[in-house]
Amino acid sequence: ELKVEQNPLFLSMQEGKNYTIYCNYSTTSDRLYWYRQDPGKSLESLFVLLSNGAVKQEGRLMASLDTKARLSTLHITAAVHDLSATYFCAGRDRDDKIIFGKGTRLHILP
Amino acid sequence: IAGITQAPTSQILAAGRRMTLRCTQDMRHNAMYWYRQDLGLGLRLIHYSNTAGTTGKGEVPDGYSVSRANTDDFPLTLASAVPSQTSVYFCASSDSAGGITEAFFGQGTRLTVV
Numbered sequence: 452e453l454k455v456e457q458n459p460l461f462l463s464m465q466e467g468k469n470y471t472i473y474c475n476y477s478t479t480s481d482r483l484y485w486y487r488q489d490p491g492k493s494l495e496s497l498f499v500l501l502s503n504g505a506v507k508q509e510g511r512l513m514a515s516l517d518t519k520a521r522l523s524t525l526h527i528t529a530a531v532h533d534l535s536a537t538y539f540c541a542g543r544d545r546d547d548k549i550i551f552g553k554g555t556r557l558h559i560l561p
Numbered sequence: 562i563a564g565i566t567q568a569p570t571s572q573i574l575a576a577g578r579r580m581t582l583r584c585t586q587d588m589r590h591n592a593m594y595w596y597r598q599d600l601g602l603g604l605r606l607i608h609y610s611n612t613a614g615t616t617g618k619g620e621v622p623d624g625y626s627v628s629r630a631n632t633d634d635f636p637l638t639l640a641s642a643v644p645s646q647t648s649v650y651f652c653a654s655s656d657s658a659g660g661i662t663e664a665f666f667g668q669g670t671r672l673t674v675v
Contacts, residue, residue: 482662
């Protein structure tokens with residue numbers, strides 16, 4: 452059964468700094484997803500990673516996937532306050548269930 | 562295009578009562594999901610359906626039931642609500658046969674069982 456673990460679960464950082472959120476998963480997953488959630492809101496899709504070595508970038512966010520290590524990362528470059536949110540990674544298992552990690556609550560200090 | 566619509570937006574429910582949360586999508590996605598979100602626990606899958614007529618259990622199915630009579634609708638029923646079912650519930654859908662396949666989410670239903 453697919454398990455997804457994120458770390459850290461909470462991150463407070465200064466504007467302008469770089470940081471990485473890690474997402475480990477336990478079994479084979481043919482898709483890895485990253486989502487963003489603002490307080491009181493629904494989830495918004497950020498990235499879909501389909502294959503080993505996949506890298507996608509949008510603004511200050513970059514996601515990558517290493518299927519051999521069963522690891523995905525979400526890297527934040529020169530953080531700005533607007534990136535404060537909760538970030539989730541999720542994997543799809545062989546039964547097509549989409550399983551989420553517990554989320555990383557990111558707080559960026561001005 | 563509405564995407565995914567959930568109803569109600571919020572509800573206060575007496576323990577022991579029956580409640581159905583509604584979810585409708587207009588994207589013709591084959592797969593649909595119900596999650597509950599609790600602080601510190603992330604999103605946990607309750608039930609899912611890969612196609613109309615089929616359903617499956619997720620991580621936390623006890624106390625919940627679903628049906629998938631057609632492609633568009635995926636209601637979630639609490640037969641006899643208990644306070645531990647107080648949560649925010651999200652419905653989602655995806656085109657699992659397509660190349661991208663991420664899930665798209667409804668706006669959520671905030672349920673309080675008292």
